Amino acid sequence: MASAAPALSFTRITHPAPLPVEARGKVLADPGFGKHFSDHMVTIQWSEERGWHDAVVGPLQPLSLHPAASVLHYAQEIFEGLKAYRLTDGAMALFRPQANAARFNASARRLAMPELPEDLFVAACRELVAVDRDWFPSIEGGSLYLRPFMIATEAFLGVRPAKSYSFIVIASPAGNYFKSGAPAVSIWVSQYTRAAPGGTGAAKCGGNYAASLVPQAEAMAQGHDQTVFLDAAEHRWIEELGGMNLYFVFADGTLITPPLAGTILPGITRESLLTLAREEGLTVREEKYAIDQWRADAASGKLVETFACGTAAVVTPVGRVTDPVEGEFVIGSGGPGQLTQKLRQRLVAIQRGEAADTHGWVMRLD
Numbered sequence: 001m002a003s004a005a006p007a008l009s010f011t012r013i014t015h016p017a018p019l020p021v022e023a024r025g026k027v028l029a030d031p032g033f034g035k036h037f038s039d040h041m042v043t044i045q046w047s048e049e050r051g052w053h054d055a056v057v058g059p060l061q062p063l064s065l066h067p068a069a070s071v072l073h074y075a076q077e078i079f080e081g082l083k084a085y086r087l088t089d090g091a092m093a094l095f096r097p098q099a100n101a102a103r104f105n106a107s108a109r110r111l112a113m114p115e116l117p118e119d120l121f122v123a124a125c126r127e128l129v130a131v132d133r134d135w136f137p138s139i140e141g142g143s144l145y146l147r148p149f150m151i152a153t154e155a156f157l158g159v160r161p162a163k164s165y166s167f168i169v170i171a172s173p174a175g176n177y178f179k180s181g182a183p184a185v186s187i188w189v190s191q192y193t194r195a196a197p198g199g200t201g202a203a204k205c206g207g208n209y210a211a212s213l214v215p216q217a218e219a220m221a222q223g224h225d226q227t228v229f230l231d232a233a234e235h236r237w238i239e240e241l242g243g244m245n246l247y248f249v250f251a252d253g254t255l256i257t258p259p260l261a262g263t264i265l266p267g268i269t270r271e272s273l274l275t276l277a278r279e280e281g282l283t284v285r286e287e288k289y290a291i292d293q294w295r296a297d298a299a300s301g302k303l304v305e306t307f308a309c310g311t312a313a314v315v316t317p318v319g320r321v322t323d324p325v326e327g328e329f330v331i332g333s334g335g336p337g338q339l340t341q342k343l344r345q346r347l348v349a350i351q352r353g354e355a356a357d358t359h360g361w362v363m364r365l366d
């Protein structure tokens with residue numbers, strides 16, 4: 001799909017000493033997640049006077065920041081996460097990168113940061129994938145995870161939006177989440193709050209994650225994989241996990257996902273599954289769902305499956321849930337459910353180019 005040419009052109013500086021082929025091969029055989037980085041990065045600068053300028057694809061290197069840079073003090077930072085991956089015919093692709101670009105700008109507005117033209121966001125991702133195309137994991141189902149982000153760079157300790165920013169894209173080879181799907185996870189109901197009405201819950205900003213680390217550590221200390229957050233006001237309505245949205249599947253074939261009311265991150269996987277489930281003829285409602293109802297419906301058999309969704313693992317079944325007061329309950333068989341598997345397969349087939357891309361979601365890169 002052709003998109004309008006970005007107004008900025010990229011200066012390309014090839015890494016003088018990229019990781020030797022043999023060392024890279026070792027990394028790509030077992031990349032894990034977020035531990036290794038490709039040879040290059042994209043940087044684009046923004047200032048009040050010049051707007052976006054100095055777009056460079058150059059060697060990955062540490063940043064030089066003034067210690068008073070606003071990002072270090074007031075956390076003016078936003079990010080995105082998307083995967084470049086191989087289609088079954090061997091071509092490389094991105095999945096709905098324009099949606100990431102649009103969400104990035106929504107986050108930018110909430111954090112009082114400048115918006116980046118969507119075409120420029122996508123072009124930056126494409127540039128990095130083009131220069132680091134040898135960083136695709138050799139293993140089946142591997143991908144090159146792209147992390148676009150923006151930081152406030154102005155050296156100023158007063159509290160107001162900064163006057164200069166850097167937009168950066170880095171790439172990290174990622175292992176296989178796809179092959180057989182994620183195993184069912186165990187969820188801990190957190191007493192902490194992730195987002196409150198009027199807060200930053202709908203923005204993809206580092207600050208949200210900083211605040212989720214203690215609840216996540218608590219979940220793990222209690223022997224659970226993930227935390228589910230409830231609403232701030234009543235502590236009753238289910239919102240999402242720290243980094244994944246939730247779907248509830250009922251025995252009558254209905255699906256419910258919590259509505260985007262400002263406290264939930266509008267996941268692109270969530271939105272894609274909403275579309276696919278409706279195409280399957282399922283009834284999907286964006287509707288508030290309460291923790292006590294979840295427990296009751298799981299017990300009565302009215303609720304048969306629950307899954308979390310996000311770019312990293314696509315779809316992750318939720319097997320059991322533990323509430324510090326009421327104790328544990330099991331969902332369905334406690335393992336991956338049928339509809340969860342079916343929806344995951346539908347989405348993965350489109351992402352891989354095995355099923356027709358009727359929505360124009362797959363952007364081929366070559």
Ligand SMILES: *Cc1c(COP(=O)(O)O)cnc(C)c1O
Binds near residue numbers: 081267269309312
């Ligand atoms: C990124 C993210 C998601 C999932 O979004 P996708 O676009 O599907 O990857 C869900 N919740 C939170 C809090 C997130 O940061």
